[in-house]
Amino acid sequence: AQSVAQPEDQVNVAEGNPLTVKCTYSVSGNPYLFWYVQYPNRGLQFLLKYITGDNLVKGSYGFEAEFNKSQTSFHLKKPSALVSDSALYFCAVRDRGRDDKIIFGKGTRLHILP
């Protein structure tokens, strides 16, 4: 079965510092991986995805993620954090075997400290 794991419940980063939100995956076959962000009382917003091609994927709001096949990781990164980046971040994998169903990680709450 497809799954993703987010080992950190919360990440605290000072504004202006680089940030990393970790994600590892377990899939059969080639993975379709996603990052979404959720602001309070809102739905999820798509940030970026990895389907194929370059291992470094660039997405919205200056975020990027690096696909690492040997480490089965897809960590989300940003060179310089903003206070407005504070939100809940979800890593997800698409279950290609069934109706495009997406499996979400438990989420990581990112706090950017001013």
Add this chain to the structure above:
Amino acid sequence: GAVVSQHPSWVICKSGTSVKIECRSLDFQATTMFWYRQFPKQSLMLMATSNEGSKATYEQGVEKDKFLINHASLTLSTLTVTSAHPEDSSFYICSTGGGLAGYKDTQYFGPGTRLTVL
């Protein structure tokens, strides 16, 4: 990306009543829609997959008679919580997938509906 709307954004109802939540894809035809629920400070739990013109597929442990899903058109899916009880209070989110070119690999989410059952 695709635009998905939900209505209402929040609803408060009495125990025992039914509540209908609408999910609309505004700028493309969605052959498949998904319904999730999210408890406070938790991840999204997939409830069911809604396919246009056919019966929904429910995840294990989700009562199909309690959570009625109808996907009568390519732009509208509805979730009806029947005989709601306080434990049904949650944040319900829909998403779309399997639409026309460019959307198949990415799901786009509605803004969510906050249901509170008194």
